[in-house]
Amino acid sequence: MAAAASGDAWGVLVLTLQVAGAATLVAAPLGIALGYALARGRFPGKSVIETFVALPLVLPPTALGYLLLALFARHGPLGSATLGFDPGVLFTARAAVLASAVMALPLVARTARAAFEGVDPRLELMARTLGYSRLRAWCAVTLPLARRGLLAATVLGFGRALGEFGATVIVAGNIPGRTQTIALAIFSEIQLGNTAAALRLVGLTVALAFGLLWSVERLLRVRPERGR
């Protein structure tokens, strides 16, 4: 029944990596942009946005999942009745991606913010004084200096997406082969009493998590920069 409950382990792993990868593609650019805006921007309502962005860190994932469900429900703001067409999100892999991206966003944004705050903003201004446009100064100075922190932010976001459960199960369901990621599969196997299969999946998860955290540690470890 193990295979019936969660599909084969490699299939689950592949789907999990696909969902987490896609979620990272959504969350990373958005989180990095948010992190930059929060690190450097001065605008009204900044603290509100900061708090709002951090919400998924403290809200129960199931609560967030329910909000997403309400958003895409037939009569919700982004539901088929409102839009006039079915956006095809609920109970699909897209919903799993969306839930994972929302949960990963605060981690990416906060880590990216710290990375940007570690770069002296006057370096960017100096680049502009030397003739660089705002964008070129950002690309030539801020980005390379923050790159390690940004990479760590992305890896952490990916890691968070890999382990996402609460929001995903509400908005995407637990459909083997379609929306069942590794966290959902472990849950299913435990529910069905398939200890060996659950352990196998847990082993995979531990290996993945270890690899990711080890990468983040390596990325964040202070190494003397060439010029620093």
Next chain:
Amino acid sequence: MSAPQFELALRLPLASFALELELVSSARALGIFGASGAGKTSLLEVVAGWRRPERGHVRIGGVTLVDQAAGLELAPERRGAGYVPQDALLFPHLDVARNVRAGLPRHAGAEDEQHVREVLTMLELTHLEGRGVAGLSGGERQRVALARALAARPQFLLLDEPLGALDLPLRRRILPYLVRVRERFALATLFVSHDPTEVQALCDEVVVLADGRVRAQGCPGEVLRGFGSGAGGFENVLVGRVLASGEGAARLALEDGGELCVPAAGLAPGERAVVALGADEILVATEAPARISARNVLAARVEALAERAGGEVRLEARLADGQGARLAVTLTPGAVRELALAAGQRVFLVFKASSCRVLTVPRT
């Protein structure tokens, strides 16, 4: 009167006061003198476009950089500033060569490269090109920052206490490079400092800033008389042109009048030279001493005598019988009594050529 180089009228609120000044100057190099926290760096940041004034305008060399009334505000990249901040602000991820070339056009040509080489040679940085900026000394960092600013062919220079972070011996070593830059590039320069020696060596005019307001403006020698020698360690900074050079000594005609014998230090006739001299290195005689080894025996007239903290007396005298450059001399009260010195009296100032420090790097 020549056209104004600097026209600044602005208001910029700061944490504890507002920088509020109106300033017009025709000087090519204008010193901004004042204690820490007087608003000097904020002023340079307004000129560079790093800060936006609440109101006012900034014009340098006739080009309007900011005019709030007209809604004009050039972006930092369009101002043509060469900025050297106090902490150098080198790009930590680039080596020296790439830092210096950071401001070159994307498709820099042979002419640009030649210009960079000239700057690197002038500031004696060629041997550091391959180095990362982490291992550079304070003086090297400042020279790299100066080279980066000059390599970008700026329209004007903003120097924010470029020697401020250095210790005294290093300041004395680096100052001549700034003098050399002034002579070679002849750029409009705003030079921020709280060191009277540096300001006198580099600036044609100085503005004293305190609590965000202009308190005085004028010739550095006159305006900064009451501010002591500063960390540069010299009370007298004299500017002149070389009349003749040879046998290890050069003869200078001072801009303010009078002649001086100084170490040749590679000076060529016609060259502008800046010389610093400590007030305690000058002897005072009431009659012309005969057969003396010192190369400088200069007739002067006492202008003022003032007792200073520590019991010493500061004598100020003008060369060329009261018409020339002013020199400050430190004396003991006993010496003043013994020589019966008084304002208006004719004296002779005596000092060795080797006591004069030439603040000009020999040409390479």
